Amino acid sequence: MKEVTQPAKRSVLRHMPLAVILVVAVIGFFTLRDYLSFETLRENREALLAFRDANYPGVVAVFVGLYFVIVAFSLPGAAVASVTGGFLFGLGLGTTFNVIAATLGASVIFMAARWGLGRTLAAKMDASDGALKKLKKGLRENEISVLFLLRLVPAVPFFVANLLPALVGVKFVNFAFTTVIGIIPGAIVFTWIGVGLGEVFDRGETPDLSLLWEPQVIGPILGLCALAALPIVVKAIRGRKEGI
Template sequence: MSDMTETPKSAAMQKLPLIIILCVAVVGAFTLRDYLSFDALRDNREALIAFRDANYLMTALAFIAVYVVIVAFSLPGAAIATLTGGFLFATFPGVLFNITGATLGATAIFLAARTGFGAKLGAKIEASEGPVKKIKDGIDENQWSMLFLIRLVPAVPFFIANLIPAFLEVPLRRFVISTFVGIIPGSLVYTSVGAGLSEVFDRGETPNLGIIFEPHILFPILGLCALAAMPIAIKAITGKKGL
């Protein structure tokens, strides 16, 4: 018969992956900022291009692996990594490499958070009563829409968008699909900016990372947000649950 009680040792082991991620994130924030920067990319661009030309497949795989590590450990430089994907591999397949790395890294955080705290917290919320339970029920009824919204809205930090689903017992498959699809618009914008970095470097300028908030970019993304929110609005108006 299996022991149904959770020992302190097993509870600590479950929290260990998330604790490691948080510790590495704190250390990385102070030690890697100068290495994962626009200046570092500019200063090493010729070496990177030469290595890519000589080892394209290895470069692509190494790039995705580095992107996974950056996202999984919430290290500084995710935006620079996305620009680098466009700089090295053009808008396509650069955007595909960026999305793949970001999705895998986000999934690592999601699993670590769900294993460490999310499953237990979700079970407690499910067994409770009151406003918190009602909020969770509302989110559960519109999970796809909510997941796409937190990915599409530029103001939601990527790290937070990875943690919230873990605490709300979102299925892994649903998390992965919504992450991969939901980050396509933003990734496409920044990858295309990265694809034009050679001209930016030649002019001695820095890329405009605020381009996503310019009207011709922001309005279409907000339109996608409205589309994702439409099922929620319809349910709120009609008072009917989705099928």
């Protein structure tokens, strides 16, 4: 009886981290979206700037910690946090802190999913035949390119780009590397918006996050997407020629 109970307990424990993340994400969606907003930032901007000037290292630590929690638990307000990074620290440091916090938070989701559900699915994919096995093989051959595409394509939700790689068994080092590099373009855009946030608030306006979809911004990002997809296309063409 104990031999049966122990594996069951281990299975439950493995799934617990991801389950906690999902529960907190749902609760946060309904309870925090009115607080983690640009309106809250507008109302507290003078206090935030004063606190930053009085205790810069402390503000950096608090900011990175809060952003990390937002991403790790998929809470609302990630865009607000990114813009706040530019508002408080400028383009260079703001982008750096945004990327660090987002990468750490993304890694938590990845590891939570990998430890539980991802381990189960990866084992099933390794043991399977047919289309599922081909999918796993294709992913392994193009792992870096696929991960870059997940990060660069704006239509892919950040949570999905954190969760999906863990479920199909990609290497953590590749996940971390492509996350750091792949989120930099978007991080720069949002941080840049934050640099001019004070003037936007002075005019009584709200930051326009649609800037990401402007041709001069989305064009280079789509170009990076095409570059990331190029190795996949080249391998597919070579595979067809070899099969003829």
